[in-house]
Amino acid sequence: MNGNEKITVVINTYNAERHLNACLEAVKDFDEVLICDMESTDRTLDIAHSHGCKVVTFPKGEHRIVEPARQFAIDRAENPWVLVVDADEIVPCALRHYLYEAIQKPTGFAAIAIPRKNYFMGRMMHSSYPDYVLRFLKREHCHWPPVIHASPEVNGRVIKIPSARQDLAFEHLANDTVADIIAKNNTYSDYEVPRRRKKNHGIMALLCRPAFRFFKSYFLKRGCLDGLPGLIHAVLDAGYQFAIVAKLIEERQEKRHSS
Structure with a gap:
């Protein structure tokens, strides 16, 4: 055909x-x-x-x-x-x-x-x-x-x-709920940790990466045009980056305590 x-x-x-x-x-x-x-x-x-x-x-x-x-x-x-x-x-x-x-x-x-x-x-x-x-x-x-x-x-x-x-x-068609996105962010961030272990993320990354992701989602990518859903979505995007960096820091802290 x-x-x-x-x-x-x-x-x-x-x-x-x-x-x-x-x-x-x-x-x-x-x-x-x-x-x-x-x-x-x-x-x-x-x-x-x-x-x-x-x-x-x-x-x-x-x-x-x-x-x-x-x-x-x-x-x-x-x-x-x-x-x-x-x-x-x-x-x-x-x-x-x-x-x-x-x-x-x-x-x-x-x-x-x-x-x-x-x-x-x-x-x-x-x-x-x-x-x-x-x-x-x-x-x-x-x-x-x-x-x-x-x-x-x-x-x-x-x-x-x-x-x-x-x-x-x-x-x-997914139209994920807030709960769906939070659950996915938790799963996906677990998989991101092994990929980023070589990066020495610290407090600056913990603050700056989520802040930049929010700025990118809400302003650069025009999430501000989506009203309150756009604001919530941008915060969830930022939370994903926060979770990745926080888990990397947590893993590093655990290794130090165990050694």
């Missing part, structure tokens, strides 16, 4: 029943839809099978993040191009048409970064747009590191969809 070049949609899942029907309905017209499930215990697999998806399993084990399963899933796609979609994201029809048109032309790119609309307290956040995610890839030219928040490593030219093209942006 859609010319000689074909696309596989890859969706990593774990207990993703909440938005999966809507997600799969939006990608049904791609050449292949592959679900890589991390041993879900809810209705995720039933929903996937009802949509006729190809399903593979990645053992969850002790993993609390999706990145270790990304490359595993991509390697099992049948087609040369892959569109990696989260189970709480919607792919607009306009984006599907754009991607198929792009790969029929001799443009020489290996990946496309796609903007994403994020929501909080029921509204799209200016401070979180365009939130580019590198998700459309030539399979043989990419590698996805098994590290939290990692982007794929691409051997080739990467292009971006212009941020003004909001009609081509992923719709992120």
Whole structure:
């Protein structure tokens, strides 16, 4: 379909029943839809099978993040191009048409970064747009590191969809609550600690990193246009940075006391 070049949609899942029907309905017209499930215990697999998806399993084990399963899933796609979609994201029809048109032309790119609309307290956040995610890839030219928040490593030219093209942006349905964000910040900051152990963060980082993140989110990225939700979101962003630095300092203090 859609010319000689074909696309596989890859969706990593774990207990993703909440938005999966809507997600799969939006990608049904791609050449292949592959679900890589991390041993879900809810209705995720039933929903996937009802949509006729190809399903593979990645053992969850002790993993609390999706990145270790990304490359595993991509390697099992049948087609040369892959569109990696989260189970709480919607792919607009306009984006599907754009991607198929792009790969029929001799443009020489290996990946496309796609903007994403994020929501909080029921509204799209200016401070979180365009939130580019590198998700459309030539399979043989990419590698996805098994590290939290990692982007794929691409051997080739990467292009971006212009941020003004909001009609081509992923719709992120998560609309996380304050409690959701705090819980995620706690999990994600745990994974950030090993990555930053070589940085000798102290009291200045404890104060300055959260302050800069707040300034960036609320002013530079125009969170101030989002009213009270924008203010709350900026404070939560700052709290994430505070948690990372505080955990690094705590770890260092514990080592000193134990020695």
